Amino acid sequence: MTAVDTPDLPDQQEMDQSIKLITDNADRVFSWKYDRERDQLVTLYNRAMASQWDSVNDLDWATDVDPEYLVHTTQKDNATVAMARAAKDLPGSPFANWSEEQFTQLSIESLKATLSQFMHGEQGAMMVAAKICETVPWIDAKYYAATQTMDEARHTEVFAKYLHTKLGDAYPMSPFLEEQIQVLVEDSRWDIAYLGMQIIIESLALAAFGQMLRVTEEPLLRKLLRYVLSDEARHVAFGILSLGEFYEGLSEAELKDRQEFMAENTIRNRTRSTTPEIWERMNMNVDEVRPFLMEAAASLDSSYFTTFQAGFFSKLVPNTRRLGLLDANDGLLRRQWGEAGLMEYESADSTAEDYDSYDAVAADRAAAG
Numbered sequence: 001m002t003a004v005d006t007p008d009l010p011d012q013q014e015m016d017q018s019i020k021l022i023t024d025n026a027d028r029v030f031s032w033k034y035d036r037e038r039d040q041l042v043t044l045y046n047r048a049m050a051s052q053w054d055s056v057n058d059l060d061w062a063t064d065v066d067p068e069y070l071v072h073t074t075q076k077d078n079a080t081v082a083m084a085r086a087a088k089d090l091p092g093s094p095f096a097n098w099s100e101e102q103f104t105q106l107s108i109e110s111l112k113a114t115l116s117q118f119m120h121g122e123q124g125a126m127m128v129a130a131k132i133c134e135t136v137p138w139i140d141a142k143y144y145a146a147t148q149t150m151d152e153a154r155h156t157e158v159f160a161k162y163l164h165t166k167l168g169d170a171y172p173m174s175p176f177l178e179e180q181i182q183v184l185v186e187d188s189r190w191d192i193a194y195l196g197m198q199i200i201i202e203s204l205a206l207a208a209f210g211q212m213l214r215v216t217e218e219p220l221l222r223k224l225l226r227y228v229l230s231d232e233a234r235h236v237a238f239g240i241l242s243l244g245e246f247y248e249g250l251s252e253a254e255l256k257d258r259q260e261f262m263a264e265n266t267i268r269n270r271t272r273s274t275t276p277e278i279w280e281r282m283n284m285n286v287d288e289v290r291p292f293l294m295e296a297a298a299s300l301d302s303s304y305f306t307t308f309q310a311g312f313f314s315k316l317v318p319n320t321r322r323l324g325l326l327d328a329n330d331g332l333l334r335r336q337w338g339e340a341g342l343m344e345y346e347s348a349d350s351t352a353e354d355y356d357s358y359d360a361v362a363a364d365r366a367a368a369g
């Protein structure tokens with residue numbers, strides 16, 4: 001067949017850039033036991049069904065969003081913008097001649113980068129939830145994972161729509177986040193998908209969405225975040241309830257693998273999670289800018305960097321304790337996290353207990369009568 005006879009296939013190069021292939025090594029599991037044996041998962045599934053929300057009608061997409069007004073509150077605590085401002089007065093600074101408009105533009109680009117990572121992370125969560133639905137051996141967990149898959153589709157869609165209709169072009173996924181999600185999709189063990197997504201990444205999401213919700217005054221983004229958070233808290237509870245049971249039956253050697261996974265994915269350096277493309281869009285050279293930002297960072301109040309970490313670990317540490325992973329193997333993970341200064345968060349509430357308090361959807365419906 002000559003090239004002329006080739007039917008209309010999408011251009012190969014264009015297709016390669018718009019998709020990414022990942023091979024999943026886990027077995028799909030059909031369960032013949034339809035008895036509802038896990039009461040807490042049944043309760044969680046029923047709550048998930050009752051608090052489904054509608055991305056078209058529950059959010060007012062006609063809201064007029066002024067990006068400058070949006071970042072005025074939403075980016076108040078943003079470390080990138082604070083570092084650039086602090087770098088302005090350094091000798092030879094590439095920011096020396098920056099106007100107030102340029103700092104505002106940087107703030108807008110930085111917010112777009114953050115919302116873009118939320119969007120890509122939500123798509124990853126959708127795929128991992130679908131994987132759990134296919135690979136977990138318990139019917140109650142399959143049902144719940146199916147509702148989570150729908151939740152994550154809605155989350156991906158609303159972040160994409162907010163970016164596209166209110167702010168403009170999204171940024172690519174950060175290589176750090178991409179790698180973190182890829183290993184979860186590839187792993188042959190179904191519980192690792194839960195451990196990486198429901199326990200680590202969704203605890204991170206609770207902290208990140210919660211931090212943005214505390215500062216932003218833009219009404220559409222506020223409601224979007226409140227509703228996404230309602231769902232996320234249940235997703236974390238799903239992870240704790242499922243893995244708590246599964247890990248009771250594992251040997252110390254098997255638990256050690258999981259403890260090492262937790263240490264590897266929580267303590268290691270997170271600096272690669274930044275989005276260098278922000279500087280390209282600001283017409284700056286990232287390599288030229290970086291040393292000035294590093295120097296400026298040292299002069300900043302440490303709360304720019306620690307508030308978010310505290311939000312993350314005050315979810316993660318109690319949730320991990322509930323799984324028995326802190327103390328297995330003579331407290332292996334407790335020791336490693338202790339050395340990293342994280343055990344101060346141990347006594348915070350576990351999301352398995354407080355997920356209902358996040359349910360803004362049910363609260364709004366009750367208020368409306």
Ligand SMILES: [Fe+2]
Pocket residue numbers: 122125151152155228232
């Ligand atoms: Fe989500």
Ligand SMILES: [Fe+2]
Pocket residue numbers: 125152202231232235
């Ligand atoms: Fe989620």
